[in-house]
Amino acid sequence: MCGIVAAVAARNVVPVLVQGLQRLEYRGYDSCGVAVHLGAAGGDASAPGAGLQRARSTARVAELQAQVERDGLSAGTGIAHTRWATHGAPAVHNAHPHFSHGPGAQAGQRPARVALVHNGIIENHEELRAELQAKGYVFESQTDTEVIAHLVDALYDGDLFQAVRAAVARLHGAYAVAVFHKDEPQRVVGARAGSPLVLGVGRAEGGEPAPHYLASDAMALAGVTDQIVYLAEGDVVDLQLGRYWVVGQDGAALTAGQRPVKTVHAHSGAVELGPYRHYMQKEIFEQPRAIADTLEGIEGIAPELFDGQGEHATAAWRVFKDIDQVLILACGTSYYSGCTAKYWLEGIAGMPTQVEVASEYRYRSSVPNPKTLVVTISQSGETADTLAALRHAQSLGMTHTLTICNVATSAMVRECELAYITRAGVEIGVASTKAFTTQLAGLFLLTLALAQAKGRLSAEDEAQHLKAMRHLPVALQAVLALEPQLIQWAEAFAQKDNALFLGRGLHYPIALEGALKLKEISYIHAEAYPAGELKHGPLALVTSAMPVVTVAPNDALLEKLKSNMQEVRARGGVLYVLADADTHIASGEGLNVVRMPEHYGVLSPILHVVPLQLLAYHTALAKGTDVDKPRNLAKSVTVE
Ligand code: F6R
Secondary structure, eight states, X not given: OOEXXXXXXXSOOHHHHHHHHHHHGGGOOSEEEEEXXXXXXXXXXXSTTOSEEEEEESSOHHHHHHHHHHHTOOOSEEEEEEEOOSSSOSOGGGSSSEEEOOTTOOTTTSOOOEEEEEEEEETTHHHHHHHHHHTTOOOOSSOSHHHHHHHHHHHOSSOHHHHHHHHHTTOOEEEEEEEEETTEEEEEEEEEXXXXXXXXXXXXXXXXXXXXXXXXXXXXXXXXXXXXXXXXXXXXXXXXXXXXXXXXXXXXXXXXXXXXXXXXXXXXXXXXXXXXXXXXXXHHHTHHHHHHHHHTTOOSOOGGGGOOOSTTOOOHHHHHTTOOEEEEEEOHHHHHHHHHHHHHHHHTSOXXXXXXXXXXXXXXXXXXXXXXXXXXXXSSSOOHHHHHHHHHHHHTTOOOEEEEXXXXXXXXXXXXXXXXXXXXXXXXXXXXXXXXXXXXXXXXXXXXXXXXXXXOOOHHHHHHHHHHHHHHHHHHHHHHTTHHHHHHHHHHHTTOSEEEEEEOGGXXXXXXHHHHHHHHHHOOEEEEEEGGGGGGTGGGGOSTTOEEEEEEOSSTTHHHHHHHHHHHHHTTOEEEXXXXXXGOOOOBTTEEEEEESSOOGGGHHHHHHXXXXXXXXXXXXXXXXXXXXXXXOOSSOOOO
């Protein structure tokens, strides 16, 4: 979603703000902006020329950078934002930072008094807007954010920290905010609830007081500081030149022990593209490494692999012996990894498993069973719907929770009893790729651990499965070498408006994931079906204009799948088949085959998804879409 960066320093912070935005741009890219306090460097709010200045753009951060350089924007206090629009179209007047000029005034009539950036959604913004309008505040945007800027102004009585505390107490919904005021040039106040915000602690150098920072993600501060404080729900943080403090939800000042400074090696290298054209391409090709890292150090299956790391951390063996079913909650691509895991968990571990889209589960009446292991799957660990679904399950008495997550410091890890951290590394491309395959690796390990806990895993099976997993990086390299053939497919797909994806069993969720990848980055309408469902409706869509991608591993369902393929051919549909070498499916009229290097048994979904990622990537490339920043989307969906 949106990205926030803020800083208070004795020197110009604009380059740090802009660089931070560049690193956060994947979170939202509808518009961006930066605001500074021009009185900040000397600390004199009444100095000539002092005041608030901002630059905003509906283009990318690179354009904003050119704008601030043209304007010569330079100050020691500033806030910056990259936006994913929720309330109000992507337009300059809706871009953050938002200003409040006080009641009865708007831009141009009186200098700005408050500057604010926000990530999240304020649910009671209409009520607050009406209240503030009645007090004379003039609104210049359609955003929910602008109400917070005016609210801070209305509550300001010489102390920004107190004004922000009072303002956020009035908010319903999710927020991370950073604010400054014209009368306090060297102060930024931040607050968070429901949206992420970290504090970056700088080091005093050359006799100058230490600079301090706020950001949506520690990665935005890579190379600036690695000393990070993770703010908790309800925290309000006061950043001043050379000092900071944090107050918790109850208003009590927190000690360094309660909000410890952690050394975080945010991967500045991870945001470099290297030889690749796009992050998505880079991340697809990183998968052998990501899987190897995720499996590193695993000598055998043991419950300890899943021991907790957060506030409710517990030992996995206690939980595993206490549960008799699994409920998986996730969104999007992570949901599809859950759908794949259902086949493993039921087929191998004999564990009844239900998989639900988090945004559905959180609002429906369900029948809770305290003997359920609730598994959330999330790349970011901050997805609002998944977090809310987790909390909903906990509120129903299902306290046994586990997350498969790519971010060790995320809310998901903190709030679950157990965790498995995938080591995909930072994923920047909006279309998830390496996060998906590493989730599958983590879920397969979970399957084996639960099978073991239930006495269903022999030492021989364990050894065989582990051997197959360790071979995955090599097997993935061989699949990546198929890229030239997928480029050929992509040329044909780029001419189409629709596509169907078919799979059966374990590979039905892979077909779903392939269709999602294609639609989200190439904007081609794509749908996936279990191949057996074709004749129950979707077959009506099949003509020579409809490419039909079929995932065809050599498994027990192959002969059934071949019949489904005949149904497509008989209607003139053109098949694009990912076939294992030993399936004897060969290219011919209306039948295009890419042969997978080796048959991979139950782990085959991890391999079969990769050509579908490459197909989507090259189709998008051929169509000239913005691969890493597809329209209307954003990474880390921290709003509902
Ligand atoms: C699709 C994609 C999304 C995410 C979904 C969940 O390529 O990336 O569908 O999978 O928004 O995000 P996480 O995994 O961060 O909870």
